[in-house]
Amino acid sequence: MNNLIFGTLICVLLFSFGCKMKNSSDSEVILGDGNIISQEVALTQFQDIELQNSCNVEIMSGPEYKASISDHSNLIQYIKFEVSGSKLIIRNEPETINLRNSKAKVMIFIPSTDLNSLSIMGSGNITLKTRINNISKIDISGSGNVTSEVASTTKNLVLSISGSGNIDLLSIQTQKANCNISGSGNINMATSDSLNIAISGSGNVFYKGEPTIVKTISGSGESVKL
Known part of the structure; x- marks a missing residue:
């Protein structure tokens, strides 16, 4: 009986602290899995940057407009790059998602020295x-x-x-x-x-x-x- 109770308790704890959960505001919380990977994202030309999430962004010189991002393999898919008009928007999708313990690092490469504006709306x-x-x-x-x-x-x-x-x-x-x-x-x-x-x-x-x-x-x- 004790072994059964102990096993049930372990299952409950694993479920509670698993990769996905709900917080008090009912937004989905996803924990990073510890496997850090990198991806490159092709971008079209932009002159403005709006950072809406917690990514740490470095603006670098490069031969073309692109982004390089590294983060936990199960979190990186929720970080989106969108060029709307002249503005590059970096955000989470869905916006309500909470990427717990995210280590997101983003390098934005631009071939020009011209950049018109920067905006930060989050903690990045x-x-x-x-x-x-x-x-x-x-x-x-x-x-x-x-x-x-x-x-x-x-x-x-x-x-x-x-x-x-x-x-x-x-x-x-x-x-x-x-x-x-x-x-x-x-x-x-x-x-x-x-x-x-x-x-x-x-x-x-x-x-x-x-x-x-x-x-x-x-x-x-x-x-x-x-």
């Missing part, structure tokens, strides 16, 4: 690992971060944070910049001519350069010259 991060010229807009409404690791230039740049993610663009030199923070994330940037700052949240703007500054601050954040 975007890192610029290639020269990007004339980027004009970055928006974060989630908790992910945008970081540039390569020196680049642009003329006009609009940076907006309504979430908790940070923007670190000290390697990108811009002539004119507009920074709007209504969330808790921080902005690090470099500008030469003019800088407009609007802060209604708790995030800060850290800047390099000698721009003419116009600022409106109603929150607890502040502007700090580096």
Whole structure:
């Protein structure tokens, strides 16, 4: 009898913690199986990127537009890449699915130095690992971060944070910049001519350069010259 009870208990536990389950909001939760694989996805030309999920994305230079993704073999199928108009959208499908312990790493290859805008709506991060010229807009409404690791230039740049993610663009030199923070994330940037700052949240703007500054601050954040 004891052996029967023990065996039944083991089965229940395995079922409860198996690869698929439901959480309290009835969205499907899928646990990674530990087998990390990689796939390549061909893409058409785009100028904007919208990251909706928790993938960590690196923007790289390459001979053609494509994505390379690595993750657990049973999770990778739920991560989708869609080019709509000029925008590349990276999302989960279905959107309500919860990819538990996902290790998703995405490399986006672009043959051009032109990229117009970046948007983060989830917890994933975007890192610029290639020269990007004339980027004009970055928006974060989630908790992910945008970081540039390569020196680049642009003329006009609009940076907006309504979430908790940070923007670190000290390697990108811009002539004119507009920074709007209504969330808790921080902005690090470099500008030469003019800088407009609007802060209604708790995030800060850290800047390099000698721009003419116009600022409106109603929150607890502040502007700090580096």
